[in-house]
Amino acid sequence: MNTAYQIVVCGSIVPDPLQTLEPVTGPAGPALKNEMMLPAVLDPWASHALYEAANFAKHSAGSKVWLVSLGPKAKLQQVMMTVAQKVPFELIALDGPASGFTDAAEVAALLTEAIQSIPGLDKAKLLVFGGWESASRGAGATMQIVGERLGILDQFQGVDELKLNPDGSLEILERIEGGKHQVSRCVSPPALLGWATGNLPEPKNNPQVGMVNMRTAMPALQKAKPVKLAGESLTFKSVSLPKQLRETKIVKDKSADDIAREIVEWIRK
Amino acid sequence: METILLLAHTEPDGTLAKSAFEILGAATSLNSSLAGSKIIAGLVGETVQSAADSIAKCGAVKFLGVAGADFAPSRYASDAAAAEAICRAANASLILAPATARWNRVLPAVAQRLGGHADTHITGIEASNGSISVNRWYYRQRMEASLQRKGRPWFILLEPGSQPAWGGERAPAKMETINVNLPETCKRTTVVGLREPTADAQTIRPDADLLLVAGAGWTKKQADGQPHVKEAEKLILGCLKLARASLGSSKSLVDLSGEGQATLSFLTHLNQIGQTGSTPRHAKGLATCCHGEEPHTVGWRFVNERRAINLDPGCGWARGKADVLYVADAFTVVAKVNELLAEKPAA
Amino acid sequence: MDVDIVCVGFGPATAGFLTTLSRQLLKADGTPAIESTVTPGMPPQILCYERADDLGFGVSGVVTRARGLRETFPDLDPKQIPMAALVAEEKVVYLLDPIGASRRSWTVRAADACLRAFKGLLPLKNDALELPWSPAFLHKTGGLVLSMGQFMQWVGAQIQSTGTVQIWLGTPVSEALIEDRNVVGVRLLDQGVDKQGKPGEGFMPGMDIHAALTVLGDGPVGPVGQQIDAQFGTPENHHSRDWAVGMKFVVDLPENTPLKPGTVLHTFGFPEPEIFGFFYVQPDRIASLGIFVPSWFDSPMRTSYRYLQHWMLHPYLWRYLEGSKLRSWGAKTLGESGRRGEPHLAGNGYARIGEGSGSTNVLTGSGIDEAWTTGTQLAESVLELLKAGKAFTKENLEQSYVSRRRTSWLESEARVAEKSRDGFQKGFVRGMVGMALAGLTNGRLALNGEPVPPYQRIPTLEEYYRGRISPEEIDQLGKECRIKGVSLHSALMQRCGWPAIPYDGKLLVSHQDALLLGGKVQAPPGYADHVVFLYPELCQKCGTKICIELCSGQAIAPGQGGVPAFDREKCVHCGACYWNCSQSVPGNPERMNIAFRAGTGGLHSAEN
CATH class of the missing domain: 3.30.9.90 (D-Amino Acid Oxidase; Chain A, domain 2)
Structure with missing residues (x-):
């Protein structure tokens, strides 16, 4: 059984992981210091979702992948110049904040609207992918709300594997407590999957994929709809950096035996 | 006047997990600091009576339940229907629930369904002057925020391990069961089962006191110019077993397997701690052959006592990230640690 | 893959080139002003491949007169650029x-x-x-005082938003494709290989990108520039x-x-x-x-x-x-060779711009403005040739680009500067006097001192420390440092009276902390080492190992058998190892024993 799937991946950008982050309070609530100057990358979990989507599409002829992304247009454009060489997709860009301090529900409403605007969207073929949470807000709530708004009742979070069974049903591995996975079977699309890391390595840069992607990505960026988030339901009392520095005792000149003894004492304490 | 709903799901054996008692702890303390509020308990699962009995004395004015075979598995559609029904029946303004995988998957959507709001991964909750604030972390545990919401219902999913658990005697609880007829559209997904890591590779133990973190150094060339991966595996597994520790890993070590390089056979992405991995809670953490760089150590946010073994005295752990850094060869030290752990502790 | 123009490296020169070019490729109604030869009906297909992982990761802050920049952006408002x-x-x-x-x-x-x-x-x-x-x-x-990183992000966003140019990041070009002394495009770097470049899992050979014009803006130590110099030679008496x-x-x-x-x-x-x-x-x-x-x-x-x-x-x-x-x-x-290091600026199918084309003015200490201007000059020439339907031959490029450059302020000022620093060859004071002379007499006077290849200038440790530290002590300190796997300079400097640095964890931090907290240095897996010690036997006999001492990222450390070890994950791609080597290779007195090839990773900060 072969279905041509429509896979819509939701994913935004987050600061490059090694950057120093510091919160500041602006007129519109909390933000990151020098947010626009921080280099950005596609959210790591959303990236996994995108690679999984491309991989799934590759094995089901006629399938297509969209990436719906909400972020400042200029930053999205830049991130695309890294991501668009990885796998084929069509970009749908929304020009708005990518801050972690936005409300998941408001973001979900915008993403849903963007998904619904895809011409020829067919729910019987629809798989909505995203990261199970973001590296910015880290709520793990946006995708569920998108699914709920789209009326998708088969939702999975912390997904590490998606398999297509011969009968067309989907077999999904979700992370649960204790390092275990729950195995579920869903008869058919539509379904929503919030991905954890999956099992795919990062795809290599492929210039041809990049060329093809950019034919649609650039126009999509040029006509990216400016969107605003009201941010009214959420009030931040404070955002602060934790006191993270400890007084590190550096033990240099002890023998391995002494160190081991000290560690064992500590473990048993 | 808040109506606080404690929303929990039962375990396959009909009991409540520790995280549910923790939520109850938070709910009772919140209830006592809010004037005119009340607690309602709501339970979902195959059976709920026994669970209700275990919290009968918590001061809840009502016990609501949705039970039956349809509600045994952790499944979005049925869980959403059950949670929705209980929330509506309780007419709750605040819903406190443990941030388990099962509830995380569904409650933000239920909040949407009810026109409410949801905040997840909450690590602290308090009420003062009638207004409630919750704490949670942003940007992969790099900054902590305190936030409030005016809109209701407000779903607050509290992180397991972040609240003191409620303790009370069992007693018969008067259960009001709510009938939820699950339409076929909610049964399109079947939970087939659980996949557990194989017994000898059971390296993730969330309840362990000690987190043992392995870094990429274990697979690199050692002093003799050769890598000793087999020996590294033996030492790490030995230590895990003897110290009953949970195993974490740095991203670089997990990534090596993707590159087809020699790596520790029992490691998967699930072990990865840090920015793109997990942020587990353990009383103690011991890092070995790992540099303690920022993207990794953000995953140590909830590890209280931290020690590290690394050959480089200038590694990240030395920069205020560990309590103690042992500048030493982890192969030698862990071998000795295992030897000592294998001996009976002195009485 | 076939395109019209491919650019190597996105620095200020390429930015000047693409800014000028991209403004004139479309008519006001969005239709092509000039048509592509590889995809008829479309504007020319123009790609730029940049090694670094983001725009502006590999450049540095400057003060500039901004003459060239203001010619391109007459209304330049510094407030618009962070x-x-x-x-x-x-x-x-x-x-x-x-x-x-x-x-x-x-x-x-x-x-x-x-x-x-x-x-x-x-x-x-x-x-x-x-x-x-x-x-x-x-x-x-x-x-202007600028962060080049921020400037490059600002200008890069503008270029890309025209939709006529694609700048691909994290994608190094490994070499130019040369057929019958014509440059016909570039080859990208192999992916999915081990440190030695041997194919591994997920191997993807570097793709060939064919283009009528290859624009080389890969900087002073760029691998493609090096290859072109090796292939086509350099003008007589020109050397870097x-x-x-x-x-x-x-x-x-x-x-x-x-x-x-x-x-x-x-x-x-x-x-x-x-x-x-x-x-x-x-x-x-x-x-x-x-x-x-x-x-x-x-x-x-x-x-x-x-x-x-x-x-x-x-x-x-x-x-x-x-x-x-x-x-x-x-x-x-x-x-720092300026005009004296100028290579052949154009050949069949290629042109060189920016610092690697010898544009830096060594007297005024100015490079960005000059580099930018070389890019705009090439763009104007390319547009001229495209509109005239002329091919990118050596002759045509020389008539348009090279002659434009020769008749501009770039050339006249470069000539003033050409010998201004020669005095430094024989000492600091003489150098200062020489610079003043050249500057004040418009280059008519300068103190002579023909530069020699850098390796010929490097004294041995024993020579340098004669009278201060005994050879025995140097030997002893060297042994200790090799065992610890660290460079030697700290020990020797300390010994000569340089006090220990009072680390404060904020500004005065260890070198590794500067890499992580400041440079956020990282490297993606699956690429070969780009720093290679060509003749290990030369390293074995090398006493100074200056490559280890000068390495900006501590990426080169003492290695086994006397051959330094390179750690790609710490490399900031500064290229200092390329010229900080005390050994010349057999048969080429201008080349030293460290190859600096195309590679990925490096700094992850756009504030530099």
Whole structure:
């Protein structure tokens, strides 16, 4: 059984992981210091979702992948110049904040609207992918709300594997407590999957994929709809950096035996 | 006047997990600091009576339940229907629930369904002057925020391990069961089962006191110019077993397997701690052959006592990230640690 | 894959090229003003491949007169570019040695003694003399202080938003494709290989990108530029023998800083007379500051990081820097040969622009403006040729691009500067006098001193420390450092009286912390090592191992059997190892034993 799937991946950008982050309070609530100057990358979990989507599409002829992304247009454009060489997709860009301090529900409403605007969207073929949470807000709530708004009742979070069974049903591995996975079977699309890391390595840069992607990505960026988030339901009392520095005792000149003894004492304490 | 709903799901054996008692702890303390509020308990699962009995004395004015075979598995559609029904029946303004995988998957959507709001991964909750604030972390545990919401219902999913658990005697609880007829559209997904890591590779133990973190150094060339991966595996597994520790890993070590390089056979992405991995809670953490760089150590946010073994005295752990850094060869030290752990502790 | 134009490297020269070009490819109605030959009906397909992982990750902060930039952006408003400010005040400062560890010639010592003797009469404060006058050729009046990283992000976004140019990041070009002495495009770097370049899991050979024109803007140590020089040779008597490594910090100044945005300080004299310093104040209490360590600083122990810290701790600067916090850090090689290092600027199917084309003005210490201008000049020429339907032959490119360059201010000023630094070949004082002479006489006079390849200038450790540290002690310290796997300079500098750095965890941090906290250095897996020791036997017999000492990222460390070990994950791609090698390779007296090839990763900061 072969279905041509429509896979819509939701994913935004987050600061490059090694950057120093510091919160500041602006007129519109909390933000990151020098947010626009921080280099950005596609959210790591959303990236996994995108690679999984491309991989799934590759094995089901006629399938297509969209990436719906909400972020400042200029930053999205830049991130695309890294991501668009990885796998084929069509970009749908929304020009708005990518801050972690936005409300998941408001973001979900915008993403849903963007998904619904895809011409020829067919729910019987629809798989909505995203990261199970973001590296910015880290709520793990946006995708569920998108699914709920789209009326998708088969939702999975912390997904590490998606398999297509011969009968067309989907077999999904979700992370649960204790390092275990729950195995579920869903008869058919539509379904929503919030991905954890999956099992795919990062795809290599492929210039041809990049060329093809950019034919649609650039126009999509040029006509990216400016969107605003009201941010009214959420009030931040404070955002602060934790006191993270400890007084590190550096033990240099002890023998391995002494160190081991000290560690064992500590473990048993 | 808040109506606080404690929303929990039962375990396959009909009991409540520790995280549910923790939520109850938070709910009772919140209830006592809010004037005119009340607690309602709501339970979902195959059976709920026994669970209700275990919290009968918590001061809840009502016990609501949705039970039956349809509600045994952790499944979005049925869980959403059950949670929705209980929330509506309780007419709750605040819903406190443990941030388990099962509830995380569904409650933000239920909040949407009810026109409410949801905040997840909450690590602290308090009420003062009638207004409630919750704490949670942003940007992969790099900054902590305190936030409030005016809109209701407000779903607050509290992180397991972040609240003191409620303790009370069992007693018969008067259960009001709510009938939820699950339409076929909610049964399109079947939970087939659980996949557990194989017994000898059971390296993730969330309840362990000690987190043992392995870094990429274990697979690199050692002093003799050769890598000793087999020996590294033996030492790490030995230590895990003897110290009953949970195993974490740095991203670089997990990534090596993707590159087809020699790596520790029992490691998967699930072990990865840090920015793109997990942020587990353990009383103690011991890092070995790992540099303690920022993207990794953000995953140590909830590890209280931290020690590290690394050959480089200038590694990240030395920069205020560990309590103690042992500048030493982890192969030698862990071998000795295992030897000592294998001996009976002195009485 | 076939395209019309492919560019190698996205630095200021390519940015100037693409900005100028992209503005004229479409008509107002969006239809092509010029048609592509590979995809008819479309505007020319123009790709740029950049090694670094994001726009502006590999460049550095500057003060510039911004003449070329303003020609392209007549309404340039610094407020639109983060970290940009108009130059407000410029000072040239001579720093005395407050420690007594600096290695000063007798002439410098005599000058210092005079200054100290007459300090009542001279404005000598904080062990420094602010020069009451400095020559006009050094001034950047009316210019801009910029973070090149931020500028490149700003300009890169504009270029890409035209939709006519694609700038692909994290994608190094490994070589030019050459057929019958014609450059026909480029080959990208292999992916999915091990450190030695051997195919592994997920191997993807570098794709060939064919183009009618290949634009080389890959900088002074760019691998494609090196390949073209090796293939086509260099003009007679042209050679690149003068180099410097610039290392910098971007810092948050203390809240009560008296320094105003647009303040520019140039220092010389300390930590060693040969090391020059810069300090640019940007808006919002940010400053970019650092030092240049030149190849004519004849020390086998030349290190930038340690010297940079001593420089910051000089009382003249420390009064501004105390309480500052590190934001960003980086390093880069500067080609200091200027016009003398100019390669063939064009050939069949290719043209060279920017620093790698010898555009830097070594007298005025200006490079960005010049590089940008070479790019705009090429763009104008390319448009001219495209419109005329002429091919990108050597002849056509010379008639358009090269002749444009030759008749512009670039050329006339480069000629003034050409020999201005030759005096430094024979010492610091002579160099300063030579620069002044050349600058003040418009290049008519200069002190001679034909540059020699850098390896010929590197003394042995024993020679350099003669009279200060015995050969036996050097040997002993060397052994200890090799066992620890660390470089030797700290031990030797300490021994010569340089005090330990008082780490404060904010500004004065370890070298590795600067890499992580400042440069956020990283490298993706699956690529070959780009620093290669060509003849290991030469490394084995090398006594100085200057590559280890100068490595900006501590990416080169003592290795087994005397051959240094390279750690790709720490490399910032500054390229200093390319010219900091004491061994020439057999058969080529201009080439040293370290190959600096195409590679990925590096700095992850766009504030430099």
